Amino acid sequence: MHADLLIQNARLPDGRRNIAVVVEKGRIAAIGDPRDAHQIKAREVIDAQDYLLSPPFVDPHFHLDSALSYGQPRINESGTLLEGIELWGELRPTLTIESVRERVRNLLSWSIARGTLAIRSHVDIGDPNLTAVHALIEVRESLKDLLDIQLVAFPQDGYLRNPGAARLLDRALELGVDVVGGIPHFERAKAEGDESVRLLCELAANKGLMVDMHCDESDDPHSRHIETLASQTVRLGLEGRVTGSHVTAMHSMDNYYVSKLLPLLRDADLSIISNPLINLCLQGRHDNYPRRRGLTRIKELLDAGINLALGHDCVMDPWYPLGSHDMLEVAHMAVHGAPMTSLAQMRDLYDAVTIRGAAAMNLKDYGLAVGNPAHFVILQARTPLEAIRLRPARLFVVRAGQVISRTPPVYADVAMGEKTHAVDFCFEEPAERANLKKMRP
Numbered sequence: 001m002h003a004d005l006l007i008q009n010a011r012l013p014d015g016r017r018n019i020a021v022v023v024e025k026g027r028i029a030a031i032g033d034p035r036d037a038h039q040i041k042a043r044e045v046i047d048a049q050d051y052l053l054s055p056p057f058v059d060p061h062f063h064l065d066s067a068l069s070y071g072q073p074r075i076n077e078s079g080t081l082l083e084g085i086e087l088w089g090e091l092r093p094t095l096t097i098e099s100v101r102e103r104v105r106n107l108l109s110w111s112i113a114r115g116t117l118a119i120r121s122h123v124d125i126g127d128p129n130l131t132a133v134h135a136l137i138e139v140r141e142s143l144k145d146l147l148d149i150q151l152v153a154f155p156q157d158g159y160l161r162n163p164g165a166a167r168l169l170d171r172a173l174e175l176g177v178d179v180v181g182g183i184p185h186f187e188r189a190k191a192e193g194d195e196s197v198r199l200l201c202e203l204a205a206n207k208g209l210m211v212d213m214h215c216d217e218s219d220d221p222h223s224r225h226i227e228t229l230a231s232q233t234v235r236l237g238l239e240g241r242v243t244g245s246h247v248t249a250m251h252s253m254d255n256y257y258v259s260k261l262l263p264l265l266r267d268a269d270l271s272i273i274s275n276p277l278i279n280l281c282l283q284g285r286h287d288n289y290p291r292r293r294g295l296t297r298i299k300e301l302l303d304a305g306i307n308l309a310l311g312h313d314c315v316m317d318p319w320y321p322l323g324s325h326d327m328l329e330v331a332h333m334a335v336h337g338a339p340m341t342s343l344a345q346m347r348d349l350y351d352a353v354t355i356r357g358a359a360a361m362n363l364k365d366y367g368l369a370v371g372n373p374a375h376f377v378i379l380q381a382r383t384p385l386e387a388i389r390l391r392p393a394r395l396f397v398v399r400a401g402q403v404i405s406r407t408p409p410v411y412a413d414v415a416m417g418e419k420t421h422a423v424d425f426c427f428e429e430p431a432e433r434a435n436l437k438k439m440r441p
Contacts (some may be wrong), residue, residue, distance in 0.1 A: 006042035010053035023374040026400035056117035057327035058357030061311025064121040065132035068103040070316035087318035100135035115377035122154035154181040159196040180204040182213040184225040201232040216249035223249040230268040239269040262304040271360035275313035309357040327353040350384035374401040
């Protein structure tokens, strides 16, 4: 038997070890017993050395158009969401297709190197020339063989608040933007926010598109547009196609209201995306002490059976000065910010940057299964939990059976007495092994 690529001696996220993965014509042809692989002649063979082979990382909430623009035209001194929006409004008129394209391609080289091969990016449609839209559509098409990019038509200044937003959003969809976006909490009044949700969901239903709205990114417990989004989803039959992003106001809502809200979100089959890196920084800025953390109720959403995914949101832009587009950094921060530190909870957060993100994006044929496209990552870690702890090197990033990024393993030579030890920081806890056995299907 001939194959394009053979992976040997891999671990899988469900705990199986010494696994062989066979790739033919860009798809996974077999996953299983290494003894069956001895008869295979492959053009390329990779020894995974008992390291973790994972489905690629997914970022279901990002802003490519603003990435790597930190300090332009100035720095967000208050650290607030509103000053970030003000700064972006100053920068937007100066954008060119070339400048956006250069920043985005630079950022995406980081993404690929870290195994992030699917991204949903919101793109501001407030510019009358739709400069960022044109640039991102061009980049999406030119890099489609390397990663999947979905674009969301995002009216940063408000769909009703900005008189030209409706026309510009329609134009962005005509140009090929994939998803209808919104920002109801930035409209002038609650009623206008709810009306924008209705209009945008109707637009998506008429065009057969998905919806992803910035929803209730606020510390205000009375910002409840997520409830309207769930209602409109059910009314229009959009179940499974709608996402509410951020929903940080939920951390300030009273428990009785949330107990009513969670079943509504589940019945509407909404996905919720939390962005812990950015919202831990942006929210709670008007608090003294005790200070709210600013994350939505990640644990409670998961416990309610709602698809909860994690996004990176920003990298070095008017809202966030840090970041490298590493989704394991996002999961690591969620462990602390949620907080969710049991073994099962941390495994849920690994899923939130892989399979749950893919579900939010409605990605087809995602994951480690025979017949699916051979997209995966080999990490210098033994388990998903260790990957979150270490944020380790992505040794190999594979797309359609082709290695598109390689990073040498990282070791430290530590002098201990008369001997020098090579250290890779991997350490599999016995409790972790037992927990993974329970999780196996």
